[in-house]
């Protein structure tokens with residue numbers, strides 16, 4: 001089996017069956033200040049959001065996960081159908097595998113199931129140091145009719161992945177040349193360890209106007225690669241790189257607060273968003289919208305309806321959070337006060 005396909009299958013298997021999160025949910029440390037008499041009608045709360053010209057029913061998309069295998073095709077198809085139904089956005093997993101194995105294209109080719117919502121493709125920024133050129137990127141975008149592209153930064157994951165691409169030299173200069181040429185929206189994202197202020201500022205200066213912080217507090221790619229090290233005969237649990245770096249990075253709420261200082265930058269809250277309440281907290285902290293990946297994976301192996309059920313839950317929770325805050329719309333929510341409670345460190349799922 002092709003090496004990338006094998007690795008991707010291992011990733012799916014680990015995420016579906018192991019505990020892959022840090023010990024703490026950082027977003028759950030924050031509370032929306034409670035308004036006892038909101039003086040609004042919950043039925044009149046508006047959550048509509050425009051994302052690069054696409055009308056979304058609320059400010060949310062399912063984050064990049066997979067592609068490249070039969071199971072991945074099923075996952076991407078189920079997510080595409082569910083997102084079209086619920087009018088939210090959708091990110092494909094990294095298309096590097098198509099660059100190396102063009103016959104895997106069909107697992108990403110799902111735009112036909114979601115013509116009216118934004119579907120973004122995805123590539124690792126480090127690939128620019130491993131031979132990928134502008135024409136290759138444009139070719140991948142065209143192949144799936146993507147409405148935009150995520151470039152992910154994932155050096156901690158690459159560092160722990162035994163076969164990882166570890167050369168991050170001079171990437172920003174190379175990336176600048178690509179960003180200025182691409183004609184579709186470009187978003188930079190991490191994969192669960194966060195983006196710091198200085199990096200975000202540099203990215204903003206070279207033309208990146210949207211960043212998904214994908215911070216610490218949700219899926220830990222350090223830990224996932226740690227499990228792979230164990231599978232591949234690294235016997236030590238104690239001392240395994242993945243376990244040691246499991247919780248490293250910038251917690252999602254801290255990344256939002258830091259990046260908010262960059263005027264004009266649009267911020268997406270990713271990494272550990274596990275409910276509509278987390279979406280609301282993120283927006284009140286300064287994010288424009290939110291995204292989540294792992295909570296949708298199992299449902300996506302089942303059916304579009306299973307994915308839709310989770311999306312509907314998130315939307316109801318967001319509306320409830322807005323009601324208790326007295327926020328009639330997203331603008332009011334974005335101005336709502338949040339308080340950090342030092343005594344509370346609750347992981348939503350534990």
Ligand SMILES: Cc1cc2nc3c(=O)[nH]c(=O)nc-3n(C[C@H](O)[C@H](O)[C@H](O)COP(=O)(O)O)c2cc1C
Nearest residue numbers: 063064065093094152191214218219272292293294
């Ligand atoms: C199974 C799985 C596969 C993923 N594959 C990719 C990928 O190919 N490209 C990418 O940018 N991020 C990838 N991610 C990272 C997510 O897009 C997201 O940034 C991260 O999981 C944090 O969000 P979460 O805590 O809600 O899962 C993947 C996540 C999961 C769970």
